[in-house]
Amino acid sequence: MAITQAILPVAGLGTRFLPWTKSVPKEMLPIGNQPIIARIVDECIDAGIMDICFVISHGKEMIPQFFYEHPELEAELEKRGKLEQLKHLQKYDDANFHVVYQEEQLGDGHAILQAADWVNSDTVAILFGDDLFTGERSGLQQLIDAYDLLPEDERGAMVALEDLPEEAICHKGIVDIECDHATIKNLKTIKGLVEKPKLKDAPSSLGIVGRYLIPRSTFDVLPTVAVGYDTSHSQGAAETLLAAGYQEIRLIDALKSQLGSVPIHGLECKGTRLDTGTPEGYVHAVQVLGVLG
Ligand code: UTP
Numbered sequence: 001m002a003i004t005q006a007i008l009p010v011a012g013l014g015t016r017f018l019p020w021t022k023s024v025p026k027e028m029l030p031i032g033n034q035p036i037i038a039r040i041v042d043e044c045i046d047a048g049i050m051d052i053c054f055v056i057s058h059g060k061e062m063i064p065q066f067f068y069e070h071p072e073l074e075a076e077l078e079k080r081g082k083l084e085q086l087k088h089l090q091k092y093d094d095a096n097f098h099v100v101y102q103e104e105q106l107g108d109g110h111a112i113l114q115a116a117d118w119v120n121s122d123t124v125a126i127l128f129g130d131d132l133f134t135g136e137r138s139g140l141q142q143l144i145d146a147y148d149l150l151p152e153d154e155r156g157a158m159v160a161l162e163d164l165p166e167e168a169i170c171h172k173g174i175v176d177i178e179c180d181h182a183t184i185k186n187l188k189t190i191k192g193l194v195e196k197p198k199l200k201d202a203p204s205s206l207g208i209v210g211r212y213l214i215p216r217s218t219f220d221v222l223p224t225v226a227v228g229y230d231t232s233h234s235q236g237a238a239e240t241l242l243a244a245g246y247q248e249i250r251l252i253d254a255l256k257s258q259l260g261s262v263p264i265h266g267l268e269c270k271g272t273r274l275d276t277g278t279p280e281g282y283v284h285a286v287q288v289l290g291v292l293g
Helices: 036-046 071-079 083-090 108-113 139-149 166-171 217-224 237-243 251-258 279-292
Strands: 005-009 051-056 096-101 123-127 131-134 157-163 173-180 187-195 206-215 264-268 272-275
Touching: 005 036, 005 108, 036 123, 036 131, 036 139, 071 083, 108 217, 108 251, 123 139, 131 206, 131 279, 139 157, 139 206, 139 264, 157 251, 187 251, 206 217, 206 251, 206 264, 217 251, 272 279
Parallel strands: 005 051, 005 123, 051 096, 157 264
Antiparallel strands: 123 206, 131 272, 157 206, 173 187, 173 206, 187 264
């Protein structure tokens, strides 16, 4: 069963990049001559996914706009013989882009939930904009390849994993492994998930990194897993939100509540992951990808 749809939640406030993100989304920061988000969309298209839904917030319309056809510019490039540039622009012509809004930033799961009505397939890919992968096969491609090898009755959710250094464990969702998969290399059966544990409480050093395949049933679970706003996220504002009774919905909590009823696997991905979610991580990504292209 081919995976044909992907949701890209890009509605976050991007507070770590302020003041830049006051007017320009962090996903539009350039690496070479393309924005970060184009690399994520390319990852989808290269994996054969042509139905892409952006979850955006007001003011982030330039993200989908980047991918829309621009007939006047294309005609002008053709007239001027700039065919290489024209080819770049036309790369996205065959993809279908859809946009939904997340009116309040109430977590990654809440963002995904906004796209529930758009989903018409049994399994959908989720790609978060902060994580980029380098290497022979993208993170998404590696997940899809492993998913395709799974027997039908073992297919459920699948997450990309990375063996994290100690200092990163308290910032990520960490998995508790039941066993290695009998036949598929680097694939693990997951029996537990812990969001941002203290190092001493972490069940392993394997953290979830930016790419998921989720079954449609996860959309039914998401509304049921709202929790008090996580104060470890964005300092200051979080306390106010918590005091105001705000809740957030996290994808990891939905998957956690599906453990036991839906098979959940984690794939330790090959290649290097680059975290563009912080200014330091972004600078590093520019250095690495500037060399690799
Ligand atoms: P982050 O946790 O990095 O949040 O979200 P952020 O708002 O982008 O950045 P900071 O923490 O304020 O600096 C991870 C991904 O989830 C999306 C973000 O756009 C990003 O791609 N997200 C997060 C949403 O779409 N909506 C949310 O409510 C939260």
